Structure formats: C-alpha cells, structure tokens
Amino acid sequence: MKRFAFATVSTLAVVAGSSVAAEPQAEVLHWWTSGGEAKSVAVLQEEFASNGGTWTDMPVAGGGGDAAMTALRARVLAGNAPTAVQLKGPAIQEWYEEGVLADISSVAEAEGWADVLPASIAGHMQCDGTWCAAPVNVHRIDWIWANADVLAANGIEMPTTWDEFNAAAVKLMDAGVIPLAHGGQSWQDATVFEAVVLGLGGPEFYQKALVELDPEALTSDTMVQVFDQMRTLRGYVDENFSGRDWNLATAMVMNGEAAFQIMGDWAKGEFLAAGKKPGEDFLCASTPGDGYLYNVDSFAMFEVEGDDNRAGQELLAKLIVAPKFQEVFNLNKGSIPARTDVSLDAFDICAKISAEDMGSTSAGGSLLPSYAHGMALRGSQAGAITDVVTAHFNSDMSSADAVQQLADAVANSY
C-alpha cells in the first residue's frame, strides 16, 4: 500500500512537472568515447545542464559508429528514437526518408544558421528544405602531414603537385626514408584515393565521379591516371603496412621513420598529443591540387514525444551551433568550427589554413564532401567504390581493369 501511494505521488509529480514548465530533456546517442572526443562531448553536456536541461548520455562505442547505428536501428524500430543522434552526410537524408527525423527549422531560422554556415555544409543539414540536423565541426580530409626535419634534411619542399610528390618520394627512398606512412585498411586506402582524385582530376571531376557517380567520369582516362598514381603510391609505402592503424602511421612520421602521411586532421591531434609543434616539428598542407574535402560531424534530430523532449531538442540544437560551443569543442577535437564567424585566435596554424581554405573554396564552388568518410555517397555506393580501390591498391590489378570494376561496382550497388 505504501508502495502504491509512493508510485501515485511520483506519477502525479511527473504529470504536474510536465504540464507546468517543460524541463528540457535530451537523450543523445553518439560514439565519441575516446579521450579527446569524450572531453569534447562533456563540454556540450555541461552547457546543456547549465541551461537547465537534463542530459541522458547514450555512448555506444565500437566499429567506427557501426555499433551505434545498430543501436539506433533497434531504437527506431521499437518506436523510441533518441532525441539526437550523431549522424552525418547522406545518412541524415536516408533516415529522413524513413520518416523519423524532426523539423528544427524554427531554431535554425531564429539563430540564422543559413547566414553563418557554408552553403554546401548547410545543404547536408536540410531535409527537403527543412532543417533536421545541427553541424558540430568540419574535418578536412585532404591533408598531407610531413616531418619537418626529414624534409629539411633531404632538401624537400611541401609538394604542390603529384609529380612533385613523386619526385620527392623517389629522393626519400634513395635516402632510406619511407616516403609515405600508410595503414592498409580500406578506409585509409579510400582516403588517399579521394585526395588523388581531387588532385589529378580537379574539383569538377571529383564532383562528377565521386558525388554524382557519372559513369563517363568513372571510366574516363583521368580515372585511369588516378589508379596509375595509386599504383605509384603503393610503391612508396613500406612492406609492412597491411592492417596498420592510422595513428601508428602518424607515429612513423613523428619519429622520422616516414616523411609524409595523407590523413584527415585528426592526425594533428596525435602530433599535438606527442608535444610536437605545428610548423616547426611537423608541417601541414593540403594535398596537391585545388579544392577542399570536408567531413562534417553533426547531430540529427529525431522525432520525439512530449514537450520536455522537444524543448531539449531545440535547446540542444541551439547550443551546438552557438559560437561558444563551436569554439571549445573544436579546440578539443582538432577540427574547425562549422560556422564561419567564430574567432580563430585560439586555434593553431593548421586550423587557420583549414578555415581560410574553407571560406575560399566555398566561394569558388570547390568545397566538396568526402566520399571516403561517408559525406558524399550512401553506404552501399561508397562501400562499392572502396572495395574496388582497396582491391586495386592491394593487388596487381591494372588501372584499366580497376576502372571497369569501378563502373560495374557502382552500377551494382543500387
């Protein structure tokens, strides 16, 4: 009886609570669980709490988000989606088509997101014209990292064309240095591949081939040249690269075993964590060629029940895009703010280059989504391309065969 009374009272309390003033509630599904990432999420969590909200953390580690996506699928099928989910690129649209995303246009319009976000990034956050996701950061993918001492000792400048890169690599090999630190995992192969596509083909070709999947571009001579360059790069990698994690490859550049690494700007975090100074110990530059490949992390907002949950969702969206969080989070994460009006004084030189290039390429139309990191294409198309890229890189397949397989794989992926 006592228990019954208690239950009744607490139910009443809940009912009363929600009818008087909706206290913002948010359950957030994400997979930022490693050191720097967890710290970055904690920033958002604190800010949410200090604005009177109750944050329910739902971190699901493992598999680069695969485990979290499985959890999400189960929750959505059970009709009980989390408030906000770390999702990015076309995956947002895919979930929108399942009819489970919420409309947060009121927040976006009140905060003027359209004015502060680069147009192509804002495009990812919109579903059929309404806002359905909030961007957190911008990672640049087409970076080339180098050990400053090794370059100086061999009289090499940061390469600005792939021919220069190849010449530098030959010189380094003669000097007994591994030219390119690389880990033989399919996503790393894909990361290098897209940088080469952008460098050799240019932004327009990249857009045609890896965003629009134009069969003509995929089977063009330019694509054959791209695969030729991949074969050349394969020669610059040490014999022991299979299955190596990206951070071990970064460590090879750090300790001078290797000269270059092509990797997104999370590699910078490894350098900084080891106490290396950008511009002095290590150099950063965009990979040879024009353009900018971005990987934007974002939170998609799912349709939820109840005023408290909706209030939480709106508060969360507002905080995520607000300048303060954008600055603090990205300083922790090594990326740059998605909004263009945040002061970059506290950021390092590489981040400043990244932000400047983002502005200029956005104006010039060469700010492009990364295919290797799930920004340009849906899972099955991107996966089909990666299969061919990694099979070519790890075997003696000819470039002509690779191009043919590429077109077949894309056609077969729908």
Add this chain to the structure above:
Amino acid sequence: MSEWLENHLPKVVLAPSFIAVLIFVYGFIGWTAWVSLTRSKLLPKYEIHGFIQYERLFDSPRWDTAINNLYIFGALFIVIAMVLGLLLAILLDQKIRVEGVIRTIYLYPMALSMIVTGTAWKWILNPGLGIESMVQGWGFPNFEFDWLVNPDYAIYTIVIAAIWQSSGFVMALFLAGLRSVDGEIIKAAQVDGIPTWRIYTAIIIPSMAPIFLSAFIVLAHLAIKSFDLVIALTGGGPGYATDLPATYMYAMAFSRGDIGQAASSAMIMMLVVFAIVVPYLYSELRAKND
C-alpha cells in the same frame, strides 16, 4: 490430474524451448528469407522485388572472393585439422608417460577465444615483428615469409591459425575414439603378428567412422561461421582478400546499411550449411531406422 500431468509433463516442460526455437530460429530464418527478396536498405522493408539481391550478390567480385575463400579455407582447415588431430591422437595413444600433461597442452588453444588466437598470430606472422624479422635477425637476410600482407596468400594464414586452434580439440575427439575400440581385437591382432600400422589402418581407423563424421561436422560449421578469427587476424585484408561470407554479411548489414544484400548472403550461407548437415542427418536417421 496427476495422471494427466504424468502423461503430458515432458511436453509441458519442452514447450517453452520448443516455442523459442520455433520463433527465434525458424521464424527468423523465414524473416531473413523474406527480407532477402526485398530492396531493404537501412531499415527492413517488406515489399517483394524478386531475386534482385541475389543477382547483385553474384555480380559482386567481393562475394566471389568471399565464397572462394570459404572453399579454400574450409577444405584445407577441415582436412589438415583432421589429419593432424588423428596423427596426434595416435602418437598419444602409444601409452607414453606424461600423456595427461601433453594432452592438456595440445587442448589448451581451444580454451582461447578466436580473437586472442587471431591477435597472437597477427603478431607472429607480421613480417616486421614476427617470424620473418626473427629469422632475418638470425642472419638470413633473404628469408621471406610475408603471407599475412600478401593478398594471394593471406587466406592461408587464417588456415594456419585456425588449425593451431582446433587440431587439439580434434585430437581429443579421436583419442576418445581410439580408446573406445575393443582392446581384445587389438590384442588378437598383435598375437597374430600384424604390424602396428596395419592394425591402425585396417582395424582401428575404419571402426572410428562415426568419430570422423562428428569431427567433420564440428569443423565444417566452425569454418562456415568463421568471423572473429578473420576480424582479429587480417580484418578481411589486405584489401578484401580474406573476406569470408560471414564478414561480408556483417559489412553489408552493419557498416553499409544494405540489409537486403546482407540477408541474401546469409541465405546462401545457410544453404551451404544445409548442404553439409542434411546428408548427415539423413544418414543418422537412416542408421537409426535400420
């Protein structure tokens, strides 16, 4: 009442597990079969589109690689593990002194999870850390053993690790079989002056046919569902050179959001298992009826 209970108790007790198996095994097999006929991507959809997913599957070079790898891996793994297990069992059967200790040593790999086995062998076979660099360090600079990073040979490293893991278990099966052979027959053969190897090939091994069958079934299903070993040892690489059907299915279902494709590959895997298990069940049932 008590009489009713007496008659029906077995059925009542078995009913929950029967229902659970019906739903969670056969129900979901049916569900997977249905989904494999749809164009499901991120979430399952139930509108039938014919055999499109199977067409995609058989057009995919990656699936070809996965199926070929299954044949290579399955055949080598089953045959070598059985031969090695039998050989070890026969050697252990020679009434040697510390048999218990040796048996335990050979059985121990079975106690490890495949993930541990895979990780350990990854280091052993890594050209820069393991056997290759060790032998080179001994003064043979031309020694090469780079199977792990060579796409044409990487599948054999999985065979090596799997055999290391399982042959002790097969040995234990065979040892039990050897011990169950009637000692009188062997003694009679020895009295007749038949050489030991003839006793094994003509008497003992033929009488162990059921053990061979069980060992085969156990190893075959281990081979078909192999997943963790590949993930730990090669991650499916280099490229996708060591993909197996199970890793293919995982990639499609959980990384790529291509549930229809994953379901069709799962159905093919199940048919492969059926192709092995059904003849076994058939022969078992026939043996019982005789």
